[in-house]
Every structure is written in structure tokens, then in C-alpha cells.
Amino acid sequence: MHKAHSIKRARQHRAIMAYALVGIGALFMLTPFYFMFVFAGHTRSEIFQMPPPLWFGGHFLENMDLLLERIPFWRNVANSLYVGLMSTALTLLFCAMGGYAFAMYEFKYKKAVFALVMSTMLLPQFLGLIPTFMIMDFLGWLDQPRALYLPGAASAFGIFLMRQYIGSAIPKEIIEAARMDGCGEFRIFFSIVLPLIGPALSTLGLIAFIGSWNNFVGPLVVMQSVENYTLPLALRSLQSPVNTPWGAVMAGSAVAVLPLLVLFALSSRRLIDGLTAGAVKS
Amino acid sequence: MMKIEAGRMPAVSQNQRKVQWQRWQRRAAPWMFLTPFVVLFLCFGVFPILFSLFLSFHSWNPADGWAGMKFVGLENFSFALGDEWFWKSLWNTALLALLSGLPQHLVAIPLAYFLHTSFKRSRNLVVGAYFVPYITSTVAVTLMFTALFSTDFGVINAALLWLAKLPLVGGLFPVEAVDWIGKPAFIQPAVAFIVFWRFVGFNTVLYLAALQTIPKELYEAAEMDGAGKWQQFWHITLPLLRPMMFFGATLSVIGGLQLFDEPFVLTGGRGGADQAVLTTAMYMFRSAFEFGEYGAASAISWLLFVIIALLSWLTHKIFGQHDEAAEKGEQHA
Numbered sequence: 001m002h003k004a005h006s007i008k009r010a011r012q013h014r015a016i017m018a019y020a021l022v023g024i025g026a027l028f029m030l031t032p033f034y035f036m037f038v039f040a041g042h043t044r045s046e047i048f049q050m051p052p053p054l055w056f057g058g059h060f061l062e063n064m065d066l067l068l069e070r071i072p073f074w075r076n077v078a079n080s081l082y083v084g085l086m087s088t089a090l091t092l093l094f095c096a097m098g099g100y101a102f103a104m105y106e107f108k109y110k111k112a113v114f115a116l117v118m119s120t121m122l123l124p125q126f127l128g129l130i131p132t133f134m135i136m137d138f139l140g141w142l143d144q145p146r147a148l149y150l151p152g153a154a155s156a157f158g159i160f161l162m163r164q165y166i167g168s169a170i171p172k173e174i175i176e177a178a179r180m181d182g183c184g185e186f187r188i189f190f191s192i193v194l195p196l197i198g199p200a201l202s203t204l205g206l207i208a209f210i211g212s213w214n215n216f217v218g219p220l221v222v223m224q225s226v227e228n229y230t231l232p233l234a235l236r237s238l239q240s241p242v243n244t245p246w247g248a249v250m251a252g253s254a255v256a257v258l259p260l261l262v263l264f265a266l267s268s269r270r271l272i273d274g275l276t277a278g279a280v281k282s
Numbered sequence: 283m284m285k286i287e288a289g290r291m292p293a294v295s296q297n298q299r300k301v302q303w304q305r306w307q308r309r310a311a312p313w314m315f316l317t318p319f320v321v322l323f324l325c326f327g328v329f330p331i332l333f334s335l336f337l338s339f340h341s342w343n344p345a346d347g348w349a350g351m352k353f354v355g356l357e358n359f360s361f362a363l364g365d366e367w368f369w370k371s372l373w374n375t376a377l378l379a380l381l382s383g384l385p386q387h388l389v390a391i392p393l394a395y396f397l398h399t400s401f402k403r404s405r406n407l408v409v410g411a412y413f414v415p416y417i418t419s420t421v422a423v424t425l426m427f428t429a430l431f432s433t434d435f436g437v438i439n440a441a442l443l444w445l446a447k448l449p450l451v452g453g454l455f456p457v458e459a460v461d462w463i464g465k466p467a468f469i470q471p472a473v474a475f476i477v478f479w480r481f482v483g484f485n486t487v488l489y490l491a492a493l494q495t496i497p498k499e500l501y502e503a504a505e506m507d508g509a510g511k512w513q514q515f516w517h518i519t520l521p522l523l524r525p526m527m528f529f530g531a532t533l534s535v536i537g538g539l540q541l542f543d544e545p546f547v548l549t550g551g552r553g554g555a556d557q558a559v560l561t562t563a564m565y566m567f568r569s570a571f572e573f574g575e576y577g578a579a580s581a582i583s584w585l586l587f588v589i590i591a592l593l594s595w596l597t598h599k600i601f602g603q604h605d606e607a608a609e610k611g612e613q614h615a
Contacts, residue, residue, distance in 0.1 A: 015400070018396055018400070019400070022393065022396060022397070022401075022408060023408070025393070025412070026408050026411035026412060027411070029411050029412050029414070029415060029479065029482075029483065030411055030414070032415075032423055032426050032427065032430065032479070033414070033418075033423075033426075035426065035429075035430060035437060036422070036423075036426045039426075039429065047429060047435075048429075048432065048434075048435035049435060050434075050435055050440065051440050052435065052436070052437045052440055093318070094318045094319040094322065095319065097315040097316070097318065097319065098315060098316050098318075098319035098320070100315055101311070101312040101313075101315035101316045102316075105308075105311065105312035105315075107309075107312045107313070110312075113316070113320070116328075117323065120323075120327050120328065120331070122536070122594075123331060123587070124536070124539075124540050124583070124586065124587055124590060125540065126540060126542075126563050126566060126567075126583045126586065127330070127331050127334050127583050127584070127587055128326075128327070128330035128331050128334060129566075129567070129570075129583070130334060130337065130570050130576055130579055130580055130583070131329070131330035131331075131333040131334045131337065132326065132330050133570075133571075134333070134576075135325075135326070135329070135330065135333075150322060150326060151322070151326035151327075153319075153322055154319065154322035154323040154325075154326050154327045156323075156327070159319065179304065179308075182300070182304075184304075184307060185307050185308060185311035185314075186311070186314075189315065210417055213419065214417075214418070214419045214420060214421075216419075216420060216421050216542075216543050216546075216547075217542060217543070217567075221571070231419070231421075231422075232419055232420075232421035232422070233421075235421055235422060235425060236421050236425070236547055239425070239428075239547075239550050241550065246429055249425055249429075250425075250426070250429070253419075253422035253423075253425055253426060256419055256422050257418050257419060257422050257423070260417055260418050260419070261414065261418070264410070264414055264417055265410075268406065268409075268410045268413070269406065271417065272409070272410075272413055272487055275416075275417075275484070275487075276484070276487050276488055276491060
């Protein structure tokens with residue numbers, strides 16, 4: 001009796017320890033973001049004092065002024081938005097169309113084309129980096145947003161996601177019935193299929209936008225003038241060996257990260273499921 | 283009667299035409315739907331890869347224009363293989379991949395197991411906290427970490443010095459400020475930590491998804507046989523997670539060997555103290571865009587690809603073979 005009691009107590013202790021560990025770990029994961037927002041409100045000399053500031057400061061607007069002195073920050077935000085929205089819109093349209101073709105039609109070379117598309121998902125991004133730069137140079141597209149959003153729209157992952165979803169969510173009978181009623185193939189797609197795949201579209205849309213917003217290597221290779229930089233490039237250009245305006249860097253980073261945190265808070269379940277799709281065979 | 287009959291005849295042939303049109307449309311439709319994607323995919327997905335292979339056998343100076351491209355055979359490859367910086371970058375990359383990759387899985391598996399068995403209502407919140415680094419801008423957070431890792435006034439050193447003053451556990455921590463960015467021995471773990479921080483939640487989510495597919499009956503049966511929680515973890519959970527471990531390890535290998543953003547931003551694109559975090563991807567980037575060696579850089583990227591492919595295959599050998607053996611065993615039984 002006494003022994004059983006103490007075993008139960010020991011188990012409870014261990015459970016509490018485990019919960020505490022997981023909770024502390026979760027807070028630990030969030031601390032860098034916390035400090036990003038704390039530092040965004042402090043001057044450079046405040047950030048680097050001992051002990052470092054642990055609470056929000058009142059110099060955010062000052063830091064923003066400093067930031068705007070160094071880089072055309074709002075223009076960079078607008079560039080990131082423009083590239084992100086274009087990339088998202090094109091990815092959604094082209095991948096929904098392509099995924100629909102793979103899911104619902106039988107045609108010659110279907111398996112081969114699909115295998116080719118999927119196999120490129122395994123190839124490292126770096127293989128195409130230099131040629132992409134040369135192609136954009138050849139086309140005269142260097143330093144132009146389309147050099148970022150057009151390659152971004154050819155997403156093999158998007159095709160995969162759309163084919164999976166359309167194949168499982170849309171019964172072939174609906175399509176057949178529409179055909180019997182004399183509905184054309186394009187009308188079937190735009191007025192029956194597209195409205196039915198809203199959830200998949202919003203998942204892929206989020207992934208495409210976030211991917212574009214965070215993309216660093218792509219813009220690093222094709223963008224050349226600071227007016228055309230996207231946010232990650234603009235923020236990095238503030239780094240200097242001697243005098244990095246850390247308060248301004250943190251303010252800019254906070255502005256760059258905040259929309260993502262909000263997006264994530266609103267759609268974390270859908271986003272996580274989408275980003276890990278393909279890991280679990282359905 | 284006659285009138286109706288007469289009216290029907292042209293209607294039939296019109297119908298036929300309509301059926302023919304529909305049939306043609308149906309055959310052409312998949313290609314119409316695929317064309318926009320396929321055109322982009324060929325131009326910006328397939329062609330660059332083929333062109334990079336082409337480039338790796340040529341020497342090209344951008345200043346000479348397109349006509350200045352010269353076939354040099356395997357020269358670029360033999361140059362890369364004889365280049366000590368290439369080998370150093372490869373060593374750095376492998377070390378960073380291991381230092382960041384292994385802890386990711388060692389933490390993610392038990393964490394996912396615990397979240398799966400013990401968390402109900404607040405699970406999504408906790409998972410979200412671990413996952414959020416994965417979706418945020420690597421540049422923004424790496425800049426953040428640059429400030430946190432700062433030697434004299436950084437938060438991380440401040441925290442370590444505070445911990446060192448604690449009784450009992452204090453001895454585990456350094457009593458002097460660590461020069462994170464300035465010393466090769468410290469900048470490598472610093473970069474690995476940022477990568478670990480970014481991906482541990484992603485891996486946890488993968489393992490959580492795999493855990494959800496394990497039938498509850500297995501655990502119930504084990505409990506009936508008197509197996510404790512640890513025994514259940516060792517003998518049921520871990521073996522059944524093997525396919526996901528293979529998948530996750532492959533992703534970590536592929537991703538880890540392409541590491542670029544974090545070391546690039548942390549070191550201002552230079553590679554850090556003694557080039558200790560110059561990764562192969564960074565070296566390739568610098569070869570092309572700083573030194574103008576496009577052919578050699580392409581050769582480097584293909585060598586890196588071969589290594590990634592080999593390691594993925596090796597991962598498959600390590601994790602995959604057991605599955606095949608298990609499947610065969612089931613067939614025999």
C-alpha cells in the first residue's frame with residue numbers, strides 16, 4: 001500500500017518534470033523572437049550594455065528613422081509584397097491546373113512527365129543557381145521582380161500537393177456529370193473544381209507566399225540595386241564590419257517577421273499540415 | 283410527323299459535331315492545363331540543371347560574353363578535387379550537418395512521443411511554439427542571433443555567466459565570455475545551434491504525424507503483457523518510427539549539406555574565423571559571383587550533388603534495409 005503510493009508519487013513528479021521541460025523548451029524556442037521585439041525599441045548602445053535590456057524600449061520610431069536613412073525600407077517591403085503576391089497567384093493558378101491534369105486525366109507520357117517533375121524536388125537548389133543568373137542576364141531580367149516570381153511559380157511541390165488533394169477531394173462522377181450536361185473542360189475546371197479546392201489553395205498559397213517572403217539566395221543572385229532588394233537582402237545590406245545600426249536592424253527584422261507570426265497564428269494547423277505533406281503517405 | 287422528322291435530322295448531326303468537339307477538347311485539355319506549368323518548369327527548372335552540367339565542362343569568363351565559352355573537359359572537376367578550400371568547405375559542411383542534424387532528431391523523437399502521449403488540449407499551442415522558427419526569415423533571425431551571440435555584451439554570454447554563478451550546476455558553465463563569432467571552435471556550434479533551432483520543430487511535427495498512424499491496440503496489447511512505458515517506447519514506438527526516421531534523416535542530410543543562409547549572414551558572407559563555417563554552398567557561391575569562376579563553381583555544385591545523392595542512398599541502406607527484412611519476415615510468417 002505504502003509502496004504503491006510512493007511509486008505513484010514518483011510518477012507524478014516525473015510527469016511534472018517532463019511537462020515543465022517541454023514548456024521551458026517551448027519558451028526557449030520563442031526567446032529569440034522576444035529579444036527581436038525588445039531590441040527593436042532600444043538604441044544600439046542600449047542593446048549592447050550589461051546586463052542587456054530584457055523589456056521593451058521606447059526608441060522604436062527612432063530606430064525606424066535610422067533604418068529609412070540607410071535603406072529604402074518601405075520600398076523593400078513593397079518589393080517583397082509584390083514578388084510574394086505575384087509568385088503566390090501564379091503558383092496557385094499553374095499548380096492547380098497542372099495538378100488537376102495529373103489527377104483527373106489519362107494521357108500519353110503522364111507517368112513520365114510526373115516522375116520528371118517529382119524527381120527535381122530531390123535536386124539541390126544550388127545546381128540551378130548559376131544558370132538561373134545567366135538566363136536572367138540573357139533575358140535582360142536581372143534586377144527585375146519577374147526574375148524571382150516566374151521561377152518561383154514552377155513549383156514541383158505545388159503540383160504534388162494539388163494532385164494529391166484534387167485526386168482525393170473531387171469525385172470523378174461530378175466531372176462526368178458536368179460533361180454529360182455539356183459543360184466544357186475549362187468551365188469544369190474554373191467553375192466546379194477551383195471552388196471545391198479552396199482549402200488546398202489556401203495552404204499552398206500560404207506556403208508559396210512565406211517561401212517567397214523568406215527567400216534569400218534567389219534575390220541575392222538576381223537583384224542588384226538596393227531599390228529593388230526584397231526584405232532579407234535589404235536587412236542584410238545593413239551589416240557592416242564597423243558600424244551596424246543594430247537598433248535599426250532589429251526594428252526592420254521585427255517588421256519583416258511580424259506578418260509571418262500573425263499568418264502563422266491564424267493558420268498554424270493548415271500550414272503545418274501543408275508543409276509536412278508528402279511525409280505521411282495517405 | 284414529317285415536320286418533326288425533318289427538324290431532327292440536322293439536330294443529330296449538330297449533336298455529333300458537339301460530341302466530336304467535346305471528345306477533342308477532352309483529349310487536348312490535359313495538355314492545355316499543363317502547358318503554363320510545364321513551360322515555366324522547363325525554362326526555370328530543367329534547363330538550368332542541364333545548363334549547369336554543360337557549364338561544368340566549360341571555362342567561361344563573363345567579360346568575354348557568350349562566345350568566350352571554352353570546352354575544357356574534366357578540368358573544372360580536377361581543379362575542384364585538388365582545391366584545399368573545396369575540401370575544407372566540405373569538411374565544414376559535414377561537421378555542421380552532423381552537429382545540427384543529429385540533435386534535431388535526438389530531441390524531436392522523445393519530444394514528439396511525449397506530446398503524443400501526454401498532451402491533449404494545449405498540444406497545438408506547444409507544437410506551434412516549436413515550429414514557428416521554421417517559417418520565419420532566416421536572415422532576420424540570423425541577424426538576431428548575431429546580436430545574441432555577441433561576445434562582450436550578448437544575451438547568450440550574459441545568461442551563461444549568470445548560470446556559472448549558480449551553486450551546484452555553476453561549474454558546468456564558462457566563467458569567461460565566449461568569443462562565439464571570433465573562434466573557429468565556437469562559431470561552428472553557434473551556426474549548428476541556429477540550424478537546430480530552426481528545424482527541431484519541423485522534425486517533431488514529422489514524428490508526431492508518424493506516431494498518429496501507430497494503432498492504439500499495439501500499446502494496449504503491450505500493456506496487457508505488462509510492458510512499461512519505456513519498454514513500449516523501445517519495442518513498439520521506435521521500430522515503427524523507422525520509416526519516418528529514414529525520411530527525416532534524408533531531409534536533414536539534403537538540407538544540411540546545402541547550408542547557406544545562416545553561415546553566410548552570420549559571417550557577412552566571408553566564412554568566419556579561419557573560414558570555419560565556409561560551407562560548400564557558400565564556397566560555390568563565392569567561386570561564381572566573387573571570383574568569376576563559373577565553370578569551377580558548377581563543377582563544385584555537381585560534386586556536392588553526388589555527395590548528397592550518395593549519402594541519401596547510404597541513409598536508405600541504414601534505415602531502409604531493416605524495413606525490407608521486416609516485410610520479408612512478415613511474408614514468411
